[in-house]
Amino acid sequence: MNSAPPIIHLKDIHFSYPGGKAVLNHLDFKFYRGDRTGLIAPNGSGKTTLFHLIMGLVKPSSGKIELFGKPVSTARDFEDVRRRIGLLFQDPDDQLFSPTVMEDVAFGPLNLGKSKSEAQTIAHRTLAYLGLEGFEDRITYKLSGGEKRLVSLATVLAMEPEVLLLDEPLNGLDVDTRAKIEEIIFNLDLSYIIISHDIDFLLSTTAQIYTIKNGKILFDDKLQIHAHRHAHPHGQYPHEHE
Amino acid sequence: MLQEPFAVGNSILHRIDPRMRIAAATVYSVIVALSRHFPTLATAVGASLALIMLAKLRPRDVVIRLIIVNSFTLLLWLVLPLTFQGSVAISIGPLSVYHSGLIMSAQITLKSNAILMALMALIATMTLSTLGSALNRLHLPDKIVHLLLMTYRYIFVIEQEFQRLMRAAQIRGFRPGTNLHTYKTYAYIVGMLFVRSALRADRVYKAMLCRGFKRKFYCLHQFRTGKEEWLFGTAMGVAVMVLIYLEWLKAGV
Structure with a gap:
């Protein structure tokens, strides 16, 4: 690890939904600049909640959150944080609300106070980076599942964040699109945390993998490289694993 | 799935600034809706037909839409002539068909067809997102536009x-019928739809x-508003003036 303070630091976080049992319990988590972290845990273990806590979308019942070395608690604190941390939602339909792709990708930069032409330049550049040239005037709801995922990644990247939080980025995608997204993520020059159920994907894109157990984040060394058998599409054909 | 078949096209009307088209369609529709005399209404139907031709819409799609609306006016033709009191036009047995009811039905039919065709040619020829942006530029409140x-x-x-x-x-195995189970199931589905929509709205907002x-x-x-726009605006202005003149001519008699 390095000596700089963590950019995401969760201290003794406790969280429970109203009337429900605790989802996160005395959770401690440190994330440093340059880290590439995977998070693999069962459904309902609080992974998405963890992301929403970091973005200030839900409030912890108790505990402290420090981001970029500063404690954050009020809505105003989080406003500044949200431009530096980008969250990719599980469902692209939640993220894409504008009629056209261009308007959606430019929405973030415009909120950051960029002029219309600057925002459009950023949007063009981001779309081109993701291989989405010519998508500007496409209607968001008419995109395919894979295209929607790529465009919602574009809307997040257009904010030029320092950290990415990716919530199941491969969810519901076909083999080709998965490979494309995996490659894009691997080549990003950003720190990121990925939630996924796909251990192969996490092994190839992240340096360490954690899990959540009993509301706490654990470094899961058992999950580090190990021989395994599994079934996946076209598994009968010769193929390589990293 | 909802479609916007008229929005794709490259006619003169498709190219006119959407703001100008919205303004023209609004003024035109109001004037037609307020007119009462047949020369005016017939002219309006003619003008609307001309707009449809200018927009180069597929006649089949236009006719299908007109049939849908005219199935409603058909209902008026069945009800109004029989219920509107006044001078009797024809008596069929115990039924009396009233003169003023017939006139009213004819007026409504001509008006609705003229307005509908004008809207098809002027408004349906833009995508909804363009319509929204144009309304925004015409200073409609942000909230309404984004809603x-x-x-x-x-x-x-x-x-x-x-x-x-x-x-x-x-x-x-759910098969809708006329029974309590069906109503209950539909109520659950609609209720669940509300819940899911509310949750969706929450996630979108986040x-x-x-x-x-x-x-x-x-x-x-x-x-942008250029020469074509002003030409179109002037033409629509003249058309509206003609309608008003025809209406005024009749009113004077």
Whole structure:
């Protein structure tokens, strides 16, 4: 690890939904600049909640959150944080609300106070980076599942964040699109945390993998490289694993 | 799935600045709706037909839409002539067909067809997102414009969720009938649709917050008003003046 303070630091976080049992319990988590972290845990273990806590979308019942070395608690604190941390939602339909792709990708930069032409330049550049040239005037709801995922990644990247939080980025995608997204993520020059159920994907894109157990984040060394058998599409054909 | 078949096209009307088209369609529709005399209404139907031709819309699609609307006016033709009191035009046995009812039905039919055709040619020839942006530029309140655009964006998502719920019911043997079980099932489905839509709205709002949303929307559309626009505006202005003149001529008699 390095000596700089963590950019995401969760201290003794406790969280429970109203009337429900605790989802996160005395959770401690440190994330440093340059880290590439995977998070693999069962459904309902609080992974998405963890992301929403970091973005200030839900409030912890108790505990402290420090981001970029500063404690954050009020809505105003989080406003500044949200431009530096980008969250990719599980469902692209939640993220894409504008009629056209261009308007959606430019929405973030415009909120950051960029002029219309600057925002459009950023949007063009981001779309081109993701291989989405010519998508500007496409209607968001008419995109395919894979295209929607790529465009919602574009809307997040257009904010030029320092950290990415990716919530199941491969969810519901076909083999080709998965490979494309995996490659894009691997080549990003950003720190990121990925939630996924796909251990192969996490092994190839992240340096360490954690899990959540009993509301706490654990470094899961058992999950580090190990021989395994599994079934996946076209598994009968010769193929390589990293 | 909702479609916008008229929005794709490259006629003169498609190229006219949407703001000008909206303004023209609004004024024209109001004048037609307020007119009462047949020369005026017949002229309006003619003018609307001319607009349809200018927009180069597929006649088949236009006719289909007109049939839908005219099935409603047919209902008026069945009801109004029999119920409107006044001088009797024809008596068929115990039924009396009233003169003023017939006139009223004819007026409504001509008006609705003229207005509908004008809207098809002028408004349906732009996508809803263009319509939203244009309304925004015409200084309609932000909230209304974005309510319109958001509704349009999520109506498809909500429709998909409805289909999912319906399928879930159907694969378990649900067949709608006239019984309490059917009503209850539909109530559950509609209720669940509301719950899901509310949750969806919550997630969309959160996603917007994550991208720095500060209760302000921006409009990227660029509109320009050039020679074609003024030509079109003048032509529509003349058409409206002619309608008003015809109406005034009759009113004077």
